[in-house]
């Protein structure tokens with residue numbers, strides 16, 4: 002009860018999941034278990050990275066936690082937000098998808114301010130909305146490119162990293178306490194990936210709970226994560242402090258070789274596709290110079306995954322995670338707002354119409370080229386009837 006009192010009025014998001022299993026129905030009538038009995042948690046002020054080989058279930062776990070699973074997916078287990086059964090169906094949490102759906106002709110500032118008008122309440126004074134937009138621009142480090150257009154096929158605009166940050170800015174406008182990101186750094190070079198992740202860390206340090214799936218982070222990016230959730234084939238291989246993962250792998254018999262990026266090493270250990278890579282390389286020049294003291298040389302990756310999986314199940318990390326989830330389930334915290342848009346239908350319609358006009362007038366292909374085509378078609382059709390005459394028999 003004392004702990005419950007502590008959280009009274011606290012609007013941060015404590016997310017915990019226990020024995021989470023997701024099964025999908027395939028077209029052929031079969032079912033496939035995509036996630037198997039996952040247990041973990043995410044606390045405010047921290048950034049949790051979901052890592053694993055392609056197809057290991059990272060996006061499915063994010064979708065399950067955010068309540069966005071596909072219609073053919075079935076979930077069992079418990080998801081708790083602040084100790085209560087979570088209902089994150091719309092708006093309570095922000096979700097940044099893998100691709101940026103932005104309008105290329107608008108500037109960064111316009112994009113964010115249209116979004117603010119579409120979602121913030123009508124009775125909020127314009128000044129306050131403007132201040133919120135400017136605050137978000139500064140928070141995401143977009144001041145230098147605030148008046149640059151996003152860019153499209155014929156218009157050079159902001160860089161890929163800046164686009165990602167604009168997508169994140171749109172989501173944090175409503176000040177969500179919980180932020181999900183699906184591969185926020187994919188397609189970025191390591192410097193841009195670092196800046197995007199550093200911005201996420203800043204958001205987390207402000208008391209938000211951030212969960213992001215990440216593909217092959219550089220060692221600098223990896224150091225920014227607080228917790229690591231490592232998945233392989235839908236099972237947990239490791240969940241704990243990111244800084245303790247190296248020690249865990251070493252204790253399990255897979256120490257990270259000196260000069261190798263730790264996250265590359267973890268993924269190398271748990272990606273079953275490496276068996277095929279090894280088979281292809283066998284006998285080639287490259288293999289002759291390989292280090293023979295690498296434990297992965299002596300066993301198949303599937304055996305390594307099995308060994309790591311069972312090592313994790315009996316480790317202190319697993320025990321601590323379960324205890325922490327039980328503790329989080331006992332403390333009933335604040336029910337977070339459903340979120341979503343608070344703007345009226347009229348405001349939304351007006352903003353969308355204005356945005357559409359601005360977009361059309363700036364888009365050479367969409368507006369000006371179409372106008373030229375209409376004029377040409379009008380002249381063509383009009384000239385068919387040129388000098389036809391006005392008598393009844395002149396069209397015969």
Ligand SMILES: Nc1ncnc2c1ncn2[C@@H]1O[C@H](COP(=O)(O)OP(=O)(O)OP(=O)(O)O)[C@@H](O)[C@H]1O
Nearest residue numbers: 025035054055056057058059060061062071073074
């Ligand atoms: N709704 C669904 N219907 C059928 N299969 C699904 C569905 N959702 C997920 N899967 C399958 O589950 C597995 C995990 O998919 P998921 O997208 O979660 O992987 P991932 O780790 O995010 O991969 P990537 O890194 O390539 O995006 C895949 O084999 C995928 O085909």
